[in-house]
Amino acid sequence: MKIVSLASVRGAPGVTTAALLLASTLPEAAVVEADLVGGVLAVRYGLGREPGLTTFAAGGPDAAWRAHAQDAGGVPVLVGPDAPGASELMWRSAGERITHKLVAADGVAVVDAGRFHSPVPIVSASDLLAILVNPVADQLVALTHLLPTLRQATRGRLGVVIVGDGPYRAVEVERSVEVPVIGALPDDRDAAEALLYGGSRSRLARSRLARAVSALGIELSSSVLAPAGAVVA
Template structure:
């Protein structure tokens, strides 16, 4: 169980679609937390045909400000995404107006503590935080600083699509080194395929590529817009499922290195 933050440099490389595909396909109990300061997309997209009351991140933030963000309150704010496997795949809807980030921003540190603590509550969760674009005035830095893994989602269809990742990686490296668990928590997830192989993108950006998701228009449309049938056998969901053990291994290795470093420092 872990806290994984997914983020993009700018544009629309498909962070929400990737995060939702992972949430719906992973074998572990998984929560997708919509932490995008620009607002969440799932209620208006994947869940557009469902009647959902006004619940989610904003209510949880208000409860946290009042000192009432406990497991009971959390359970009131999440939606079960998979009725075939109830209790395993949930979403915490994000804000629906960027103005609301003013309420959430002061409690990002405490919300991050809450998300991290979900690993140890029964039943535990993997938390995938959709953090949207870095190119905003209010990225959720406290969450990014403390995530077990920060996954930069990059559209890999052309060199031009890759270039915005360069300054974003520089910014993330500095933030994670100065305030977080170190730049070693940074990784790439590629969406689509162009002329550049993953190994070349990894070399150019000096960040490991841990997962690749294919262009799968049918599945992506179902996930982003709620249109059409989403098949478990779709290339997108199968690739997202295949990414789970790779990301989990990277997290376990990183945690082991951090533990060894702390033990050495104490010694």
């Protein structure tokens, strides 16, 4: 699988919502919960704690991720433990095994890494680590302080996704943090609530947020997810 990880450095810029929507735009994609403070998808969507990452980790080396995925509003998800201690223990003890099996599989893993604390193996294996940030001073300063750790945390590209409005434009963010801005998402709370509470899928599809995430998916498909040597029209 290609690995695209989404994370934040401060606040709640909508990492989980963006991960779900992004996975819905990509072929053969699944959301993988890797937030060390615990996953939320099982609770939000009334799913079981199993199957999920714990059963996937316990399976054999050839276990298919699809057999351990559940449906969250039409998106396959590999749910993680919802308790902070259990989530951290799982990723520390079985993270390398989970990551190896996912990297060897087909498709795309959209990793919900939550607020970045310390790297877990799946984030380190990312083809892209995208940091969602509101374009305001405190979040940009926090991102700047964390950049050395972020650069060391992943083998792949590092990018910024701007969420919502603020005093700083994309060009100013790039100049400030010296990381490319790869997309911009609106602060569309109505669309986020429709995704969270099972609102109209057609209304959600027409939302500014869904359209912006779709554009981000197209950009990633051509710049990050395309096979090596592929020519993208």
